[in-house]
Amino acid sequence: MKRLFGALLLLAFALLAVGCNDTENMIGITTVTNPASTTPGQEDQNGQGASFKNSTQADFNEEDLNDYSKYRGDWKIKVDQDEELYRMTTLIEYYGSTGIHIAEVNQSEIQGSIHCVKGAPSYRQAEVSFSGVIEEGILRTAYEDIAWEYTGTMELKFEEDQIVAKITRDESEPSMWGIPEGEFVFVRALATERVEVTEQEKADLETFLRPTAKTIMVPFEEDALTDEIMINFACKSLALGIIDSSAFGDRVVKGADIVLEESVLNDISKMYFNSAVKEHRASAIGTYVNGKYSVAVLGGVIEYPQLQRLLRDKENPDIYYAIVDYLFEYPEEGRKLNYQYLIKLQRSNSDSNDYSIKAIKEVEDPIDFALIDY
Structure with a gap:
């Protein structure tokens, strides 16, 4: 199981691919609607219709049409809940991922793939490749998923800071698995890596973060x-x-x-x-x-922090993200999670563990790390 998990996790980092047709672990995917389209929207992990938002195509001038190299790399499907966490590549093993990987760009010619990896604990995966020529900011192409035996078409609209995808299928009997069908917005992935901390470093950071309790x-x-x-x-x-x-x-x-x-x-x-x-x-x-x-002078008991993950931004090495549980000691129930924070930190000195706090956000759906820490 560990070997399978490792292989799939490596694939996930390389491909950045969530959700797919199995919606068990998906979180509120943002879809877009087109008045001329009758394609149904993807459902979220609770089986509820995802939030629909209008998408405005960016105006493309001649210079834009010849500069698609900026889209090279990984993109993650936009979600309405805990978006910053969901964009982090390190957390693919928990959330799974639906993503676009732009591999090659030659002026208006482009090659890439759309990938899906199911979140914990199944880690099922699907991948379809695409290629073609972008015309007026839009790539229209057919695709084939050999593994899950279905074909279809996709339309990728390259906008200022996002890619809008319209994906359809041709098969008469829907596949039980594969990339999602519908219209979706993809935003830049947040490349992160996990930082291993010593027990002393963990204790020092928890002491530093104690005053951040609600x-x-x-x-x-x-x-x-x-x-x-x-x-x-x-x-x-x-x-x-x-x-x-x-x-x-x-x-x-x-x-x-x-x-x-x-x-x-x-x-x-x-x-x-x-x-x-x-x-x-x-x-x-x-x-x-x-x-x-x-x-x-005030009295009373406050929650105390417990560091669950420390992640580093790979593109901005002095930026870190701490995922922190805040626990409270109840007289009869013992320690219980009250809430979870995502805290953005900036390291002031590479030779020390001194941090400053840039932002604090409460996690809407706290991550259960027991699902992946075994």
Whole structure:
């Protein structure tokens, strides 16, 4: 089983191919509709109709028509749920994949394939190759899946940052397996690799990420970090004792309230977000007077993080993605998963394990790593 799994996983990385006709492990595929088409949309993993979106073809000038080399590489089918995770090549073994691989581009001539790999635990696969000449941004070609014994046609529309595919079949009796039939949007795959961490590195990263629990801060998109988020983050972390105030010397005074200089917030913001507060002001839990914050000491128990995966962006080596479970200790039930975060990190120094947080996103459908960690 391990050998089969390894072979299929290697194939998946090379081909980037999900979903296919077996929809058991698919997640909300984004399809597009064409008013002139009667092709039914693909269903999602719960058997519900996928979300339909209109697709606008990009305007192609003469230069665009002669520059299809930018499409070379791997593309993943667009989904409506946990899209960033689904695009990651490292997670094909969990999600499976439906993808387009553009292998060769010679001006307007193109060769490639559409591939499907079923997610855990079956890992079934299908592949069809295609080739042809792109005319006015569209490739129209026939295909044959010899393994699953069906033929059909496909139309690939090359737009600005996506490929829209229309796939049909010719057979009278539908195959039980194969690439999906319908209209779909494909976006660039996110090439990642798993980072092996030591127990100490794992513990250090979990300690660093502990203040990111929901009770302290809210998720935020990249480039959407605000002064309010950073101020609340620092004040709550110090009030709860999650960040050790002794590290800041006499700039933090503890009593019934915690009084801290604004420079402490700048230091914490620099440490966690590689940023600084632009305008200091009162927070939701504390006051701000004459360059000092005053926050009441808080009590209570918060969730604690457990690192499940650390992934590196292969095209941007200083960018990492941490998939983190946040657990809570219940009196009678023990530790239970409350939620899972995808945290985008930037490594500040290649010779150290110092990270800054670029974005935090809650995973809509938490990954069960027990399905692939055996």
